[in-house]
Amino acid sequence: MTALYDELRPVSAEQHYRITHFLNYEYRLLDDERFDDWLALMHEDIHYWMPGIENRRRENLLEHGFYAADHMAFFDDRLRDLGRRVARFQQPSAWAENPATRNVHQLTNVEVYYGETDGEFIVYSTFQSVRSRGLDEEYVIYGRRQDLIVADGDRFKIKKRLILIPNATLTCKNINTFL
Amino acid sequence: MGNIIKTLDVTDSLTGLKDVCDLENGRIAGKIFYDQAIYEQELEKVFARCWLFVAHESQIPNTGDYITTTMGEDEVIVIRQKSGGIKVFLNACPHRGNKVCFAESGSTRGFICNYHGWSFNVEGNLVGQHESGVYEDSNFDKSKWGLKEVAKVDSYKGLVFATFDPEAPTLKEYLGPIAWYMDALFDNQEGGTEFVGGCIRSTYECNWKIAAENFVGDILHAGWTHDSAARAMLGGAVAKVSDFEESYSVNWNGHGYEFALDTVGNVAVLGESALNKYLHTIKPSVAERLGDFRSNMIGSVSSCTIFPNFSFLPGQNTVRVWQPRGPNKMELFTWVVVNKSAPEEVKEKWRKGAMMTFSPTGVFEMDDGENWEYCTKTAKGRVTAQQDLFVGLGMDSLLTETPLPGNVYEGQLNEANSRAFYQYWYDMLNSRSWSEVPNRNVGKPEAE
Amino acid sequence: MEVIEKVFLCKVSELAENQVKKIDNAEFGDIAVYNLGGHYYATADLCTHATASLAEGDIEDDMITCPVHWGQFHIPTGKAQGFPCEIDLRTYPVEIEGDEIFALIEADPALIAKG
Numbered sequence: 001m002t003a004l005y006d007e008l009r010p011v012s013a014e015q016h017y018r019i020t021h022f023l024n025y026e027y028r029l030l031d032d033e034r035f036d037d038w039l040a041l042m043h044e045d046i047h048y049w050m051p052g053i054e055n056r057r058r059e060n061l062l063e064h065g066f067y068a069a070d071h072m073a074f075f076d077d078r079l080r081d082l083g084r085r086v087a088r089f090q091q092p093s094a095w096a097e098n099p100a101t102r103n104v105h106q107l108t109n110v111e112v113y114y115g116e117t118d119g120e121f122i123v124y125s126t127f128q129s130v131r132s133r134g135l136d137e138e139y140v141i142y143g144r145r146q147d148l149i150v151a152d153g154d155r156f157k158i159k160k161r162l163i164l165i166p167n168a169t170l171t172c173k174n175i176n177t178f179l
Numbered sequence: 180m181g182n183i184i185k186t187l188d189v190t191d192s193l194t195g196l197k198d199v200c201d202l203e204n205g206r207i208a209g210k211i212f213y214d215q216a217i218y219e220q221e222l223e224k225v226f227a228r229c230w231l232f233v234a235h236e237s238q239i240p241n242t243g244d245y246i247t248t249t250m251g252e253d254e255v256i257v258i259r260q261k262s263g264g265i266k267v268f269l270n271a272c273p274h275r276g277n278k279v280c281f282a283e284s285g286s287t288r289g290f291i292c293n294y295h296g297w298s299f300n301v302e303g304n305l306v307g308q309h310e311s312g313v314y315e316d317s318n319f320d321k322s323k324w325g326l327k328e329v330a331k332v333d334s335y336k337g338l339v340f341a342t343f344d345p346e347a348p349t350l351k352e353y354l355g356p357i358a359w360y361m362d363a364l365f366d367n368q369e370g371g372t373e374f375v376g377g378c379i380r381s382t383y384e385c386n387w388k389i390a391a392e393n394f395v396g397d398i399l400h401a402g403w404t405h406d407s408a409a410r411a412m413l414g415g416a417v418a419k420v421s422d423f424e425e426s427y428s429v430n431w432n433g434h435g436y437e438f439a440l441d442t443v444g445n446v447a448v449l450g451e452s453a454l455n456k457y458l459h460t461i462k463p464s465v466a467e468r469l470g471d472f473r474s475n476m477i478g479s480v481s482s483c484t485i486f487p488n489f490s491f492l493p494g495q496n497t498v499r500v501w502q503p504r505g506p507n508k509m510e511l512f513t514w515v516v517v518n519k520s521a522p523e524e525v526k527e528k529w530r531k532g533a534m535m536t537f538s539p540t541g542v543f544e545m546d547d548g549e550n551w552e553y554c555t556k557t558a559k560g561r562v563t564a565q566q567d568l569f570v571g572l573g574m575d576s577l578l579t580e581t582p583l584p585g586n587v588y589e590g591q592l593n594e595a596n597s598r599a600f601y602q603y604w605y606d607m608l609n610s611r612s613w614s615e616v617p618n619r620n621v622g623k624p625e626a627e
Numbered sequence: 628m629e630v631i632e633k634v635f636l637c638k639v640s641e642l643a644e645n646q647v648k649k650i651d652n653a654e655f656g657d658i659a660v661y662n663l664g665g666h667y668y669a670t671a672d673l674c675t676h677a678t679a680s681l682a683e684g685d686i687e688d689d690m691i692t693c694p695v696h697w698g699q700f701h702i703p704t705g706k707a708q709g710f711p712c713e714i715d716l717r718t719y720p721v722e723i724e725g726d727e728i729f730a731l732i733e734a735d736p737a738l739i740a741k742g
Contacts, residue, residue, distance in 0.1 A: 050540075052377045052378070052379045054283055054284065054377060054378075055281070055282055055283045056282050056283065056284060056285050057281075057282045057285050057287075059285075060282065060284075060285030060286060060287075062376075067377075068376060068377070070375075070376060070527070070530070071375065071376035071377030072375060072376065072377035072378065072379045072513075072514070072515060072530065072533075072534065072538075073377075073379075073530075073531075073534055074379070074534070074538065074539060074540045075534070075540055076530075076531055076534060077535075081531070081535060084411045084412055084450065084535065084542065085411070085535075085540075085542060087410065087411035088407045088408050088410070088411035088542040088545070091406065091407035091410050091411065092407075093406035093407040093410070094407035094545075094546070095404065095407070095546050095549070095550075096545055096546045096548065096549040096550075133549075168283065168380065169380035169381070169382060169510060170379075170380060170381040170382060170539050171382050172381065172382060172539075173381055173382065173383045173384070173511075173539065173548040173549075173552065174381065174539045174540065174544065174545050174548050175539050175540045176545055288685070288692070288694070288697055289694075291696060291697070296677075296696060296711075298695045298696055300694065306679070306683075306694055306695050307677045307678060307679050307694075307695030307696065308677065309676075309677060309696070309711070310677070311677040311678040311679075311695075312678065315678065
C-alpha cells in the first residue's frame with residue numbers, strides 16, 4: 001500500500017524537475033544500451049525488486065497483497081546481480097541481442113516526496129516499456145514503480161526500486177531490459 | 180455418480196504423420212510444431228490421456244488449500260481434502276460452465292459460482308444454490324451435479340500428477356524407471372522437497388514440444404546457446420560436456436533424463452558458492468540414502484522431461500510445465516524446488532538463483548526463448564514445414580550391458596531421448612487406446 | 628413471551644465444546660444447538676438464505692458460517708452478519724436441567740422457522 005498525500009512531504013517544483021530529469025535520463029541510457037553508465041546510477045546498496053504477481057482472492061492476500069518478499073520474483077537483485085545481467089547483455093555471444101532489441105522506455109505520473117532522511121526522495125511513477133525485435137515483434141510492459149532516490153553530490157543514485165506489473169502472467173517470453 | 184468425468188470419443192489418427200515424424204531415420208519436420216490439426220489431436224490423445232503434473236504437495240498442505248492450473252487447455256482446481264488426499268476438478272460449473280475459481284491459489288471452504296450461486300464444498304459436491312427452492316421444485320438431484328473430478332490423481336515424492344483417462348496405466352507404471360533417477364532431486368534428503376512460494380508465468384510464441392524436448396535430452400545446445408549467460412555468471416564458458424568421462428541419456432515411455440555425474444555442474448551456474456557447498460555437504464548422506472551413483476546427480480549437468488510437458492533441472496532447481504495454448508503458443512509455469520530440510524538461507528539463494536538463470540529475466544532462458552520461437556515460426560512456411568529436421572545423433576549408442584534402469588544410451592550429447600520423446604508422441608497420436616500404444620522400452624524396468 | 632413448548636435437544640455430554648448439532652423437529656423446524664465454551668445456545672437450523680443446515684457449517688468464535696454460501700449468523704442473537712444472509716435467524720432460549728439441554732419455544736408464530 002502506498003502512502004496518502006497527508007503523510008508525505010512533496011518536494012519543490014525545482015527538485016521535482018531535477019529528479020524527473022534524472023529518471024528520464026536513466027531511461028534514455030537503457031534505450032541507448034549504455035548499460036555500464038546505467039549501472040553507475042545504482043547505489044551500492046541497491047535493492048532492485050520486481051516481485052511475481054499472484055492472482056489471489058481478497059480474503060487470501062499475501063504479505064503485500066498480490067506479492068510477497070519470500071515468493072518468486074522477476075528481479076530481486078543487488079548490485080552484483082544487476083552487474084551479471086549487464087555482463088550477459090555485453091557478451092558477443094548474447095545471440096538473442098543480435099540484431100539488437102530496440103527499446104522505448106516512458107515514465108509518467110511522477111510524484112516526488114522527501115524521504116525519511118535528508119537527501120532521500122520517494123518517487124512514485126508509472127512506466128511503459130516497448131521493445132521490438134526482428135521485423136515485427138513488439139512487446140509492451142506497463143507497470144507502477146516506487147523508487148528511493150538518494151542525493152549523490154549534485155547527482156542522484158537509485159537505492160531502491162519496486163516494480164509492479166499488473167499481469168499475473170507475463171504476456172511475452174522474457175524481460176530482456178530493465179524497467 | 181454424476182461427478183465422474185466423461186471421456187472423449189477417440190477420433191481417427193491423422194494420415195501422413197510418418198512423413199513428418201520418422202524416428203527410425205532420425206528425422207522430424209517443422210509441421211509438427213505449427214499444424215492446427217496435429218495440435219487438436221495432441222489435446223485429445225496426449226493431454227486428455229497422459230499423466231500431467233498439477234501441483235507439489237507442499238503448495239497445498241492444509242484442508243481447503245488449493246491451486247488452479249491447466250491440464251492441456253482444460254482448467255482444473257487441485258485441492259487438499261479433509262482426509263489428507265488431493266482431488267482435481269474441472270474448474271467449470273456443471274450448470275452453465277462458468278469458471279468457479281478465478282484465483283491461482285488460496286485456501287477455501289469450497290467454490291461458489293458467480294453466475295447462479297451454485298456452491299461446491301471441498302469434496303466437489305454441490306451443496307446448494309441461490310434460490311435453492313426452485314431446484315427442489317424441479318426434483319433436482321444435487322448429488323449428480325458436483326464438480327467433475329478427473330479420472331485419477333496420484334503423487335510421486337511430493338509431485339502430484341493427474342490424468343483424465345480412467346484407462347491410463349498407474350503413475351508408477353507410467354514413470355517407470357525414470358522415477359529412480361528423479362529421486363536424485365526429489366528425494367535426496369529426509370523430509371523431501373517443497374516449492375518456494377509463487378509461480379512465474381510467461382508466454383511464448385512457440386510449440387510446447389520444442390521446450391519439452393529441450394529438457395528431455397538436449398544438453399547439446401547449452402555450450403553454444405548459453406555461452407553469454409555462463410560468461411556472465413561464471414566468468415567463463417559452460418563446462419564442455421564432451422569432456423565428461425561418464426554421462427548418460429536415459430528414457431522410458433517418452434520421458435527422458437540426460438545427466439553427467441559431476442555433482443555440481445548445474446548448480447554452479449547460479450554463481451552462489453554456498454549452494455555448491457550445500458550440495459557437497461549433503462552428498463555423503465545422499466550416497467547413504469540413494470547410493471553413490473545418484474549422489475553424483477544432485478546438481479550435476481542434467482535435465483529431465485516427464486512426457487509430455489513436465490520438466491526440471493537439478494541444481495538450478497527450476498521446475499516447469501510447458502502449457503499448450505495452440506500449436507504456436509505456450510504458457511510457461513515455473514516454480515523453484517528446495518529440500519525441506521535445507522537451511523533458510525540456502526532456500527533463499529535457490530529462489531534467487533533460479534530467477535537469475537531460468538526465468539523470464541534469467542540470463543540463460545533469455546537465449547532459449549528466441550530459439551524456440553523461431554523453430555516454431557519457420558514452420559509457418561508450407562514448404563519449410565515439410566523439410567526434414569535432423570535428430571539422428573547417437574543412433575547406435577544403446578547400452579545393453581548396463582546395470583542402470585531404463586533405456587540407457589551412452590553420453591549426454593545424444594539425441595536418443597529426443598527421438599524417444601517424439602516417438603512416444605507419435606505413438607500416442609496413432610493409438611486409439613492405451614493398449615494400442617506400442618511398448619518400445621528395451622531396458623530394465625527397475626533398478627537392480 | 629409465553630413458552631408453549633419445551634423441546635429436549637440433547638445431553639450436555641453429547642455436545643463437545645465449540646460444536647453444533649442438528650436436532651430434527653417437524654413441528655417447529657429443525658433446531659441447531661451450540662456449545663460455545665460451555666455456554667449453550669439454540670437457533671433455527673435452516674439458513675434464512677438458501678436451503679442449508681447450519682449444523683453442517685463451521686463455528687468461528689460466536690459465529691456460525693452457513694456451509695452453502697458462507698453467510699454468517701451471530702449465534703447468541705441470530706443476527707445475520709455476512710452476505711448473502713440478510714434475514715436474522717430465530718433463536719431459542721436454552722435451559723439446562725442436569726445433563727439435558729432444552730429449547731424453550733415461545734408463542735410467536737411470525738418467528739417460527741419453516742421446517
